[in-house]
Amino acid sequence: MEIDILKRKIGLSFAENGNAEIWLWAPFALSISVLIKASGLKLIMHNEDFGYWFIQTEEIKLEDEYEFEICSADATESDSSKIKYLRQADPASIYQKDGVSGLSTAVNLDAFHWTDQNWKGLLAEDFIIYELHTATFTFNGDFESIESKLDYLVDLGITAIEIMPISQFPGNRNWGYDGVYPFAAQNTYGGPKALQHLVNACHEKGIAVILDVVYNHMGPEGNFLNDFGPYFTNKYQTPWGKAINFDDAYSDPVRDFFIENILMWFRDFHIDALRLDAVHAIKDFSVLHILEEARSYVNRLSAIMGRIYYLHVELDLNDNKYINPHSEKGYGMDAQWLDEFHHALRVAAGQEKIGYYSDFNGIDHLAKSYQDAYVYDGQYSEHRKKKFGIKADENQGKQFIVFSQNHDQVGNRMLGERTSKLVSFEMLKLMAAAVFCSPFLPLIFMGEEYGETNPFQFFTSHSGKDLIEAVKKGRRDEFAAFHNSADVPDPQSEATFNGSKLNWDLLNVGKHQKLLSYYKALINLRKTVPALANLNRNQLEVKAFANQNSLILKRWHNNQQIMCLMNFSAKEQVLPFKI
């Protein structure tokens, strides 16, 4: 199977003549059949090169539910002539109507009537990102309900929403990082059509859409990829189990699987940017790193579609190889999350120096991050117990995404407290300003703009008893050193999930209303003041005053100069400066 930039092949699609076509990779199978629920038919697939199976058929109609029957030799039997039959949904399923253990549904993604022709996309430097989690963003918790908030978001001034992972996960409560069907938009969120509808609506309102995708591991429940082929490798370990097989034997079809996935989001869902989760956990020693290969495919799609598609990465390596261009032997990612800016900012704002915060001294490091992006660019990190990072002098401001909180920084606290519960109202405003006055791309986490007080806690809705216990225990163990384990919220409890929803009633309440106005004004400044909007890292000076826990940030553009005075102390401070 060769990737076709213009059309998804893997999984089920509909040809122009209305026939269904299915490509499946199962290199060790003796035979593969498609079982169609409605008709009860069983169709034999054809064996193609490189372990692929193919079928073109009139027998599968739109909305038909189907699964595969995999016939293979049973390796657990000493008698190798013993064969076994397994039934599983499509690894590249577009829709899992009944969740991870249900059948796949035949969907025609081309059927959606797009009306976003006027949407021209966003320039790389214009991203003002609003990260949201579909199920807790609104009361109903689905794609459709997000649409009801778009006018609010336009009014706020953000230019892009970033949707936490929506690939089919078990149950209806999950951050999204336990997804197991990378091509299937979560059923309880409304599935693929509702996602297309949402993106279309965003574009009509002038909002770009970033989708968070997870290519470094699969969730622990409903992951049957190994029944089809060696999607995983024993060569590497990730914090979440076996690494995905990007460079071992049989890795080509695995790579193509994820490249098809990337192309689908851009091409068939009109997604503007992907945020690739934790790419440091993607272990790939191939001559061409999977991210580099993905970049080249995305560029080809861009050229054909006349649209820019962005690849943002979460990266815990301070290694600008990932964001450097191909001409510099980089992987060519457009931008990366800059967690170190966050850590320095939080410590400046009073965060206790525990865990990964222990590496950060606050104001001096915040100044360094304004200046150099990476705080650790070669120094010894006490927390990591090694020298860390490299200079990123040549990288542009628009290549770094900064924030004062995000889903992880909030939700990975034991109680999931948002910053609004941890610092004063004045400090909240200062932290927001620190982000929006930076020469980087700002990101806010849903509800931050009005000081939401509900927590964002870790929640799941797994179905296996053992797994539920294991997740609960894992969570308790994580905080065992600091807290009484009884205090750790139960991830599986529905109350934990419900308590993490935004409370939109706050919008009209006192300080919350004020904070929202402040964010609007800040975003407006960011967009309209050239010295702020222009992300040239060379037109910037910063000076930290450690004793005063204060900082002066000067930025300029043409003849305009702007001076940002940030006082993180609780007292009035007198700082020496000349304009």
Place this chain on the structure above:
Amino acid sequence: MEIDILKRKIGLSFAENGNAEIWLWAPFALSISVLIKASGLKLIMHNEDFGYWFIQTEEIKLEDEYEFEICSADATESDSSKIKYLRQADPASIYQKDGVSGLSTAVNLDAFHWTDQNWKGLLAEDFIIYELHTATFTFNGDFESIESKLDYLVDLGITAIEIMPISQFPGNRNWGYDGVYPFAAQNTYGGPKALQHLVNACHEKGIAVILDVVYNHMGPEGNFLNDFGPYFTNKYQTPWGKAINFDDAYSDPVRDFFIENILMWFRDFHIDALRLDAVHAIKDFSVLHILEEARSYVNRLSAIMGRIYYLHVELDLNDNKYINPHSEKGYGMDAQWLDEFHHALRVAAGQEKIGYYSDFNGIDHLAKSYQDAYVYDGQYSEHRKKKFGIKADENQGKQFIVFSQNHDQVGNRMLGERTSKLVSFEMLKLMAAAVFCSPFLPLIFMGEEYGETNPFQFFTSHSGKDLIEAVKKGRRDEFAAFHNSADVPDPQSEATFNGSKLNWDLLNVGKHQKLLSYYKALINLRKTVPALANLNRNQLEVKAFANQNSLILKRWHNNQQIMCLMNFSAKEQVLPFKI
């Protein structure tokens, strides 16, 4: 501890005032003492930054035997106040007089009286390499005995010997890849002084010395590094167990340990080149790959010493990032082994296409390797089950090392048969010519030049019963699919080792004598004919005739042209060619 390019710090060395200085890394130790055997003294070391321990003392004299006492909290006890004491030799021991489980001996490497001032080193393109295994090369099997063969080697025409790994391994019979003291030259070979003496003698005879070193794993017996610190990581698996910790927490001192090792061989042993074993198994996701960092240290040493030090690598990746220069974001290794040339050549010469040979079609692939170095430079490899390699058009001929056999290709056969036992006498000559007429650096394996008939089998002299059984079983399992396990030579048996020694008596016997003369003539041609000696890959044309299993290789330099006609078939062939 900061690395000093000009002086080894790690382990024990002698200062100019005669005092002994010891640096040891043991980040989790509560205290460290040095125990001196002769005096019975116990000296307390000082705790320095980053988990290092240091002492300068008059109490340790030359030839003193010593070990460390590591005092640490016993993690296996629930009562963390329980402490334990462990005694171990120096991880950076220079000499293990009594083997891997004995004490370390205080050696002064600076005491050797070098007389190789006239040795100017070798140009990168002038390497004609003779790979040898110390214990089986001569009857006595030590460094000193190698010296007795130097005149023979000079007469043969080789320019460099490559010594298989000599870092202290268990017992006295081992290929060397089970070494556990990277700084200690094997005691049964004569230890560090004898190695210095050998290198000095080589240089006086005009022969360069390449040392094979292993930085991808440690042997299974006598490896106590973990008693000192986290030298290994669970993040990656190698075929030989846990990977060495080059990028995990605490990796800086581990990296420095191996960089110190590299610098020592060049600086204190006058080694000309290192051959780094299986660098594809060195897993390092740091911003600066350990090979790149080593390169920069070696370059600094070169600049100071006014000598070129080469880094050759064994590499099973077809990824020229390893040999590309720093300016191209490469790791800057000088040359790599080109196993694919060997595989193609062997298949052309009749080798059955099993195992890794299955990827090679013989003559066409041999032609491709002459032309492109890498046979697989992006194509799908059936054996590896994935696309493999990248184009190496910009790399120079002197960056590739080729051979018709080597220790691995001989010894990894079940019976360890040399090529002389597998092909005809005429084919032996053709295979040699194929190597020496290539635009790459030629390597021959000891005894190849006179058609040694003894095998080179896999042998060990471990001491643990379980380990001995495990190694034996592993060897049997490896060949189980093809052979009766009873036929697998016992690695632990002394007979296996003795039977693998060279039989120098053959030198004066018929065909062997002839073959030797042929090799001499070939090497002489290689050195004196500019069209052969000049390794410009652009001045080369090659044409394969698959049906005739023949090949024409044309090489030229200035006005000189040379035509190599290679007929790997058993018949006379008529080939069309024009000059």
